[in-house]
Amino acid sequence: xxxxxxxxxxxxxxxxxxxxxxxxxxxxxxxxxxxxxxxxxxxxxxxxxxxxxxxxxxxxxxxxxxxxxxxxxxxxxxxxxxxxxxxxxxxxxxxxxxxxxxxxxxxxxxxxxxxxxxxxxxxxxxxxxxxxxxxxxxxxxxxxxxxxxxxxxxxxxxxxxxxxxxxxxxxxxxxxxxxxxxxxxxxxxxxxxxxxxxxxxxxxxxxxxxxxxxxxxxxxxxxxxxxxxx
Numbered sequence: 495x496x497x498x499x500x501x502x503x504x505x506x507x508x509x510x511x512x513x514x515x516x517x518x519x520x521x522x523x524x525x526x527x528x529x530x531x532x533x534x535x536x537x538x539x540x541x542x543x544x545x546x547x548x549x550x551x552x553x554x555x556x557x558x559x560x561x562x563x564x565x566x567x568x569x570x571x572x573x574x575x576x577x578x579x580x581x582x583x584x585x586x587x588x589x590x591x592x593x594x595x596x597x598x599x600x601x602x603x604x605x606x607x608x609x610x611x612x613x614x615x616x617x618x619x620x621x622x623x624x625x626x627x628x629x630x631x632x633x634x635x636x637x638x639x640x641x642x643x644x645x646x647x648x649x650x651x652x653x654x655x656x657x658x659x660x661x662x663x664x665x666x667x668x669x670x671x672x673x674x675x676x677x678x679x680x681x682x683x684x685x686x687x688x689x690x691x692x693x694x695x696x697x698x699x700x701x702x703x704x705x706x707x708x709x710x711x712x713x714x715x716x717x718x719x720x721x722x723x724x
Contacts, residue, residue, distance in 0.1 A: 498523045499613040500606040502598055503546075505538035507677045507697060508617035510545065511667035512655060516615055517549075518670055525609065526553040527602045531562030531591065532570045535683020545676050556601055567591040569681065576681045581692035582624045589681065589692065595628035599637055603649040612649055619655040619663060621696060631656055660696055661703035668706070675709045687711065689719065698723075 499522040503509040516524050526546045528539055539555070546553035568574040568588045577585040595616065602614045618629035627633060634653050641649050655663055667674065679697045680687040687694050687710055698719060701708045707716045 498525055498609070498611050499615060500525050500527055500602050500609075500611055502527050502529075502602050502614070502616040503542050504528060505540070505542035505545070505677060506617075506679050507667070507674060507700075508619055508655065508660065508663055510542070510674075510677045511663050511670065511672050512615055512617040513545075513551075514670040514672050515654065515666065522613070524551055525605070525611065526551050527605055528553065528555050529598055529601075530555055530557050530559050531565075531594070532559040533562070534569060534572055534681075537678040537680075537683050541676050541678050554605060558597075562591070565592050565594075576691055578688075578690040579692060581621065581696040583692070584625075586625045586692045590626060593628065595626075595633070596637065599651055603641055603651070606649050607645060607647055612647075614649060614651050616651065616653055617655055618653040619658050619660060621660045629653075629656070660700035664700045664704050664706065668704070673709075678710075689715075 499516055499520070501513050501516050501524040503513050503526050505528065513524055513526065516522050526542065528542050530539060543553065562570050567590060568576045569591055574588060577583070577588060579585045595618070599614060599616060606612065606614050618634070622629035634651060634656065637651050641651065679693045681691040681693055682688045689698065689711070697708060702720065702723060707713065711719070
């Protein structure tokens with residue numbers, strides 16, 4: 495039996511690519527862990543539910559919806575407007591769900607420990623580091639130090655994309671055969687991506703830098719986007 499690893503996967507572009515990376519590059523069998531933390535919509539979760547089923551992977555959804563709604567963020571409280579600014583703008587701080595990666599990683603580590611798995615992966619990357627403190631290298635170092643003293647059985651957190659940009663992750667995803675049509679990034683849970691929120695802008699830039707079209711965006715709409723970027 496191949497060795498297993500817990501992979502935190504939201505259904506977004508980064509964590510879905512990470513899932514393929516762990517499976518195809520690290521040759522590990524992923525145990526997929528996702529979180530329902532009271533986010534405003536379920537489109538990402540629906541993506542990873544479908545993908546995990548088609549890949550025949552064990553998929554655990556941790557229901558923290560009541561807890562998540564206690565946390566102040568535009569992602570968990572519909573009364574807070576999602577800023578339509580660039581993903582590096584300071585207004586994006588309202589999209590931060592307090593200590594999200596901390597409690598997700600600790601719960602995932604507990605699941606790993608209970609299954610005799612010693613590796614947990616999450617998809618932090620370089621673009622996130624401007625706004626999200628829990629996506630920085632020092633955070634990964636410190637969470638691992640905590641895990642070292644928290645239990646007698648070692649569980650290690652790895653963030654293999656932490657030095658990569660989103661554009662580099664898109665490039666890697668295409669090399670690994672990721673079907674990006676089965677991912678979702680937009681903060682708004684509409685039928686189509688809004689193309690205005692911070693995460694939509696980041697995704698557009700990532701595909702454009704690879705001379706690729708985001709498959710969630712039709713050709714006509716994509717051409718209009720590219721004209722605005724010029």
